[in-house]
Amino acid sequence: MxxxxxxxxxxxxxxxxxxxxxxxxxxxxxxxxxxxxxIKTGDKVVTKSGMHGKILSLNDDGTCIIESGAGKMKFERSSLSMEMSVKLNDNKLIKK
Incomplete structure (x- = not known):
């Protein structure tokens, strides 16, 4: 015991x-x-580094092409921030 x-x-x-x-x-x-x-094409996302943009294409190798104010850039899907992207999309819905 x-x-x-x-x-x-x-x-x-x-x-x-x-x-x-x-x-x-x-x-x-x-x-x-x-x-x-x-995630699908056309979604508005934010990367973990703070880059805002819209997804143009999703590749099979785990990357995606994002269009932002600076142009088109290629990112890993893992670099997308779920929390910040959801907040961005929720704020857009509230303002409408």
Whole structure:
């Protein structure tokens, strides 16, 4: 019984770390992968570096061509920011 009472705080610590640190991170990654997979031509997006633009084409090699004020640029799909793109599109819907 003494060994079990000594191990209980350690087990609880790992349980709390899982539910507050690891699980939310995994869920966020899953949402980002789903967002990147569902992007289509014509969507307005923001890259993680802050570049705003519209998707012109999606390539099979994991890249996309984005048209912005500076011209056409090629980016990796993983460089698109889900959070900032969703905020951009929500603000456009609210203003209309």
């Amino acid at each position: 003494g060994d079990l009472s000594q191990m209980l705080p350690i087990v609880l610590l790992f349980g709390v770390m899982y539910f507050f640190l690891i699980r939310p991170s995994m869920q966020k990654q899953k949402k980002e992968r789903k967002y990147v997979a569902e």
